[in-house]
Amino acid sequence: MNYWLVKSDPETYDWSHFVQDQRTFWDGVRNFQARNNLRAMKEDELVLFYHSNQDPGVVGLARIAREAYQDPTTEDPQWVVVDLAVEGAFPRPVTLKAIKAEPRLVNIGLIKQSRLSVMPVTREEFDLIVGMGHGE
DNA sequence: GCCAACGTTGGC
DNA sequence: GCCAACGTTGGC
Secondary structure (H helix, E strand, O other): OOEEEEEEOOOOOOHHHHHHHOEEEOOOOOOHHHHHHHHHOOOOOEEEEEEOOOOOEEEEEEEEEEEEEEOOOOOOOOOEEEEEEEEEEEEEEEEHHHHHHOHHHOOOHHHHOOOOOEEEEOHHHHHHHHHHHOOO
8 A cells, every 4th residue: 555645736736626626636747756756656545635836735645546547638658646535624734834843744755855756755754644634 | 837857859 | 967947846
């Protein structure tokens, strides 16, 4: 079981839009490392949904509903998407500021590799952020 | 709007 | 294969 984090610019696709859809394909990834992470995702694994740019932070949880397949928005066979389904909103968003302030999260990919849009997180990081999202 | 980080492209 | 130039992302 692996755990993941995906970023979305809320101007393009925010959490409320995702809740309306309930399920979406995660398109637009054009970076090899992010693509490789998409390919490594397995059905039913859990994903932290992160808003970048304005009020950056983790706002909710998603679940992999379908593993990687050809990105329907391009003919180029090297790019893939996965399907994500809504798992649940966080009662309290976990801001980037809060993540940076948490000593147990100093090594999280989000901070170490700030430009990567799809990345794995460890079980410990995942549990901690979910806990913070519920006010712990 | 600025700038740092960093991935990609292309010349050699 | 190296590296400079360039483009993009994302935090502030």
